[in-house]
Amino acid sequence: MDTPNKVSRLQLFLSLPIDSVAALIASITCLSFSPIFIRLSELEIGPNATAFNRFWIAAIGFWLLNSFLNVPHQKQNTELGIQKIISRTDIGLLIADGMLLSMGTICWTWSLTNTSVANSSIIHNLIPIFTILGGWLVFGKLFENRFILGTFIAIAGVMLLEVNDLFSLNIGQQLTGDFAALLSAVFFGVHPLIAEKLRIKFNAVTIMKWSSTASFLLVLPVAIFAQEQLFPSSVTGWFSVISLAFVGQMLGIGLWTYCLKNLSSGFASLFGLLAPIFSSLEGWAIFSENIESWTWVSFMVILFGMYLAISSKFAIKSQVNNVSL
Template structure:
């Protein structure tokens, strides 16, 4: 296989994976159970396949590495839980774009704990992304219908941003473990820990836990197999074989799919202000990722 063929397959994998992940917020809105309960089932149905993948992968993580992976998975679970709650407070586009500000916070964490240099380009990109986030929040506040106009819509935006912080922490753990632990092990332990967090959050918030119809069960099973295993697995395969700038652009498919479907299914049309804010967020993320390669 030539290098171009390999990169082409990696790009297709990342693009397909991001598109599948973009279905997650739509499924959470359509689910018969609470948002955290939906994620609990998503993770639970993915675990058997991930367990086989982890068992076949080498090297096997040590006890210390496993504890770190569980910690990372707990951070991932907190990110997903906060984002899931945010989906019912703000627009799907806002929640998805704001939680994707992770690279900005990852750069900040790298500077604080790993002593990585913050270049002017990273600082500028982060500033642009944050201005975009504020613009999205203002656009949501000006909207006149649906979750976007909810009294606590600002809380949904804030929870999405906080989710990005937790996900940045998860990525820091994965980065530290990634050179010595297999992708299969990372995904299994992260998903197991995230399932525990989502289940606990669901019980604490008193959410409906069991789907009532075949559609409800099919939806959460599909989330586990197609989104968690298929989407995350394809992204892990593709991103690991592509330059970070290319993978960043391809992963934009996630918020684009989510925004398009939320417009079609939930009438969450984007105003000119929201489109401008979204463009600023994506441009800022791109600048940060490009500067960190």
Template sequence: MPMTHSMRYALAGLLLATLCWSGNALVARAVVGEIPPFTLSFWRWCVALLLLLPFVAKPLWQHRAALRAAGWRLLVLAAIGIAGYNSLLYAAAQTTAAINITLVNTCLPLMTFIGAGLLLGEWPQPRAWWGMGVAALGLLVLISQGSWNRLAELAFNRGDLIMLLAVADWSLYSLLLRRWASHLLPIPPLALLGMLMLLGVPLILPFYLYELAQGAHFSLTPSNLAAIGYTALFASLLAYLAWNHAIRVLGAAKAALSNYLMPVFTALLGWLLLGETLQNYHWLGASLIVVGLLLGTQRASLRAKTG
């Protein structure tokens, strides 16, 4: 079946979201010791909300009936998608390496594939599983840098367990977006994101205040302000809008496969911004990931459960 314009836009959105979140992971590691995790999460969403509010204030009022109808579902989505995931990721980055975060993230497609079957009745066909397997192989090539001995040297710690919880949190957010699509569809994407932010920021506030009470502060340096600005504009506004749209069009299981592109984009960003060299294993791993992504996101690769 030929790919529609809507699917092309959704796939382009997945690429944009993954690119933005690859930068977010780099920022999270870069500001360790500079900005406490809940502080970064709180101010990220505050700035994003201030940027978005002028554009969504009127739509929020116009669609207040649909927002009331969605009710508690919006609060759940805000708790896990706005307050939960990024706070957990920033907390994990305090005590684990970027390569471990990437490795733990490989659990996301598997969690989402299984969750799509159990919660949505959307069981991926063999082609999608093959796509996930090929992409996972490409990811292992990147992580191992072409040497399988490197995998045996990896060590895991508390930060990795926190990241695993973050991955489960994001998988649930994606699945619930799909499951509650009929309740959320009347709400425009910008208004939906604005409402989730309005609900999510107060949920982060107690943890931010706790950090302040423990003496955790950050300096208003240009680099710290740039980190908050990046996470607010790119990792929050642009990435969330693109991801939410992709979930509506492609489904949670297909969208989750784009997670394998994060190490590819991280390597490209390192090449462009830091002057790091791209090795043969980068090209091999990236090629396998792209092939797996294309294989797993074909329109025929997902069927609804019957009976």
């Protein structure tokens, strides 16, 4: 009696769009390097200035990339007399997406200077909960029990991953950093919902072009008000912010937005829980850091939760949008 259900689950797992899954994995890999570049940057400039440089460099990159990709389309549209109109609602959503990214990044970078990386990562990785909650409250989305169960199992795995570091925290001293990490989870949790909405009409590069521009314009006055040094003064500092913009923003967030063409925002957010696994493996490969047996157990818990979510019907959108790139 269970055979048809098992077959349908297997078929659902195999039907995941390969290009979107590959983009999502590449996105999480790039995002897993972000804390490293943020830490290096904050040795020289503050968290607000770090976010400012991340966004303005990425904005220039996305504008150049958008111009390069749109040349053939512009010629074709001119010949056919086609003109794409951006409505006020579209503009509002693009600005809102930029606000969410900028505020989320500010809170996250600030939390890394006021609490441990372990604590900040655990709280920041609660993003899927806020994506699911926002999808239910704002957009009326319904979630399969299997997906919700997989989400909480995967989050439990992330908490197990950092359980040893939790016992060494000075809670009273780091409450403000923990709260900032929680706010970053809220902002980044709502961001995929807005990006998924925009993805119906726009390609990923267009969305990131406008959101990155809005982000750096919003962060600039914050950095000036905080009286932070705006730009790095060394080669290492510039390497850090350029790498953060290219790897973290253009590839990390850009590929994340791209995959929302076929994958649901809730599933994409849940997939972000793989970032701690990638960060641990990167630490092992680059810095020869030991991976304890407890860490491997947490890896298995995260992957099991991911499997439950992947094999749910909520992973893939019911309707695929025909938007290029």
